[in-house]
Amino acid sequence: MTSTAAPATQPVRDSTATAARWYPAVAGLAAACTALGAGELTTAALTVGGSLVGDVGSWFIDLAAGSLKDVAVAVFGRHDKAALVVGVVLTTLGLGAGVGLLASTRRWAGAAGFVAFSVVAAVTATSADPARAGALCAAAAVAAVTGAGTLHGLLALPGRGRGANGRGPAQAAGPGRRSVVVATAAAALGAAAAGSAVLVRRTRTPAPLAVDLPATTSGTAVAPSEPLAVPGLSPYVTPVDRFYRIDTALLVPRPDVRQWRLTVDGAVERPVTLTYGDLLELATAAEPVTLSCVSNEVGGDLVGNALWQGVPLSTLLERAGVRPGGDQVLGHSLDGFTAGFPTALALDGRPAMVAVGMNGEPLPAEHGYPARIVVAGLYGYVSAVKWLSRIELTGWDDADGYWIPRGWSKEGPIKTQSRIDVPRAGDVLAPGRVVVAGVAWAPTRGIRAVEVQVDAGPWERADVGAVASANTWAQWRWTWDAAPGTHTLAVRAVDGTGEPQVAAPHEPAPNGATGLHRREVTIRTAS
Numbered sequence: 001m002t003s004t005a006a007p008a009t010q011p012v013r014d015s016t017a018t019a020a021r022w023y024p025a026v027a028g029l030a031a032a033c034t035a036l037g038a039g040e041l042t043t044a045a046l047t048v049g050g051s052l053v054g055d056v057g058s059w060f061i062d063l064a065a066g067s068l069k070d071v072a073v074a075v076f077g078r079h080d081k082a083a084l085v086v087g088v089v090l091t092t093l094g095l096g097a098g099v100g101l102l103a104s105t106r107r108w109a110g111a112a113g114f115v116a117f118s119v120v121a122a123v124t125a126t127s128a129d130p131a132r133a134g135a136l137c138a139a140a141a142v143a144a145v146t147g148a149g150t151l152h153g154l155l156a157l158p159g160r161g162r163g164a165n166g167r168g169p170a171q172a173a174g175p176g177r178r179s180v181v182v183a184t185a186a187a188a189l190g191a192a193a194a195g196s197a198v199l200v201r202r203t204r205t206p207a208p209l210a211v212d213l214p215a216t217t218s219g220t221a222v223a224p225s226e227p228l229a230v231p232g233l234s235p236y237v238t239p240v241d242r243f244y245r246i247d248t249a250l251l252v253p254r255p256d257v258r259q260w261r262l263t264v265d266g267a268v269e270r271p272v273t274l275t276y277g278d279l280l281e282l283a284t285a286a287e288p289v290t291l292s293c294v295s296n297e298v299g300g301d302l303v304g305n306a307l308w309q310g311v312p313l314s315t316l317l318e319r320a321g322v323r324p325g326g327d328q329v330l331g332h333s334l335d336g337f338t339a340g341f342p343t344a345l346a347l348d349g350r351p352a353m354v355a356v357g358m359n360g361e362p363l364p365a366e367h368g369y370p371a372r373i374v375v376a377g378l379y380g381y382v383s384a385v386k387w388l389s390r391i392e393l394t395g396w397d398d399a400d401g402y403w404i405p406r407g408w409s410k411e412g413p414i415k416t417q418s419r420i421d422v423p424r425a426g427d428v429l430a431p432g433r434v435v436v437a438g439v440a441w442a443p444t445r446g447i448r449a450v451e452v453q454v455d456a457g458p459w460e461r462a463d464v465g466a467v468a469s470a471n472t473w474a475q476w477r478w479t480w481d482a483a484p485g486t487h488t489l490a491v492r493a494v495d496g497t498g499e500p501q502v503a504a505p506h507e508p509a510p511n512g513a514t515g516l517h518r519r520e521v522t523i524r525t526a527s
């Protein structure tokens with residue numbers, strides 16, 4: 001084969017020069033890798049469950065939560081959290097590359113860059129997780145020293161200043177192949193350290209205690225009567241693995257329950273402190289309660305019904321003795337989240353408890369292990385504190401929960417809502433008998449009636465399934481004699497007080513969406 005390539009010398013010199021230009025960026029990136037790894041390993045060694053990267057991410061969540069008002073309660077649901085961690089890591093690597101480039105002309109810039117970056121990381125992480133301030137600052141310092149040292153070493157490698165082949169003139173200033181190999185090794189070492197940190201964290205994380213929930217002696221059993229069974233219809237009790245999850249926690253808190261305590265304090269006669277064992281012993285009440293997120297859109301799935309087992313708040317408040325002025329129950333989470341609601345609602349007879357069980361099992365980590373608050377009829381953001389550590393009694397105006405200064409209403413009663421589960425949007429179905437089914441909820445008020453409308457036709461009564469109590473959603477079903485064409489189905493509910501669901505559309509902010517759920521389906525022409 002005949003080569004038409006240009007003489008080799010010119011391109012080689014060019015690529016050497018390019019490599020020389022980019023080598024400091026590669027070195028900076030590698031140094032950032034070692035800094036990240038060292039920082040993670042340090043937090044993993046010094047704390048249970050801590051992470052420098054995680055807490056920088058948490059700081060970002062708190063920042064974003066204040067500015068993205070419309071979506072913020074829901075936005076940090078699932079995948080976004082992984083994306084956030086990746087974002088923090090990529091930003092760090094990018095900044096590292098930048099510091100490397102700066103340091104190639106001004107040596108001091110390497111150390112200065114890593115120190116400045118670590119100070120920012122320490123400050124932001126500590127503001128998100130003040131309880132771990134010492135460990136986070138130590139980790140940031142270790143990261144700074146490691147990063148600056150690695151960068152300095154990589155930029156000073158003897159291979160630098162000689163051609164890639166080791167024979168070129170010094171002016172070509174390409175990095176030695178060895179430098180690139182060493183930089184790659186440093187990056188790999190950093191990645192390995194970060195990986196080990198994950199393992200260390202996992203081994204240091206205490207496993208949940210294997211406990212049996214006590215037998216329940218009060219409360220409401222889930223209705224034994226047969227629920228509506230329609231393929232695609234939400235089951236009356238939502239299985240734990242299908243229950244929505246919403247919280248601001250980047251890393252799920254996993255406390256050691258042997259050390260964990262719940263305190264009830266503030267405006268009380270006698271502050272009370274309970275261990276997990278104390279709480280389990282008292283947790284003999286069970287109630288099915290439908291929980292919903294204020295960010296749930298009309299037709300959305302941020303709602304679920306579970307059987308919660310726990311200690312009635314009334315029991316705990318009685319023990320502590322609420323003083324005059326203690327008219328807000330403010331729950332505090334281990335991760336700093338707070339939510340508050342009127343004390344009167346904890347004592348008006350509705351299910352309001354510190355729950356330790358969900359659907360007959362101890363609470364899963366994602367849903368608040370070891371204990372959380374559940375109050376029937378209130379959106380989660382004003383009540384359902386997970387990873388509960390403290391119940392503080394305060395004056396109504398003396399403290400606000402996490403979401404209140406971020407633009408959401410101080411009070412959050414759940415609005416009456418209904419949803420079509422089947423048919424699915426866009427379904428193409430045969431004409432004739434079509435089962436339309438879904439759920440409707442108005443916790444504490446209950447559902448009196450559900451009606452379905454096809455196009456601009458009359459509102460038709462649906463069958464409403466049996467419920468265990470007015471605090472849960474109800475399944476509903478309606479049989480439609482469907483004619484060919486494209487049709488829009490709509491649903492509306494009437495609550496137990498006779499009040500119809502609000503039909504006017506409104507976005508979730510600031511206190512819950514309203515509007516009717518509609519679905520467009522196509523019915524085939526009979527063949």
Ligand SMILES: Nc1nc2c(c(=O)[nH]1)N[C@H]1C(S)=C(S)[C@@H](COP(=O)(O)O)O[C@H]1N2
Nearest residue numbers: 244245246247248293333337380381384386
């Ligand atoms: N610690 C903590 N508890 C929290 C939250 C949170 O961000 N942190 N979010 C609340 C919100 S907005 C809702 S809707 C419910 C959701 O509970 P779930 O994830 O068990 O469904 O938890 C509430 N409890």
Ligand SMILES: [Mo]
Nearest residue numbers: 293294380381
């Ligand atoms: Mo929520």
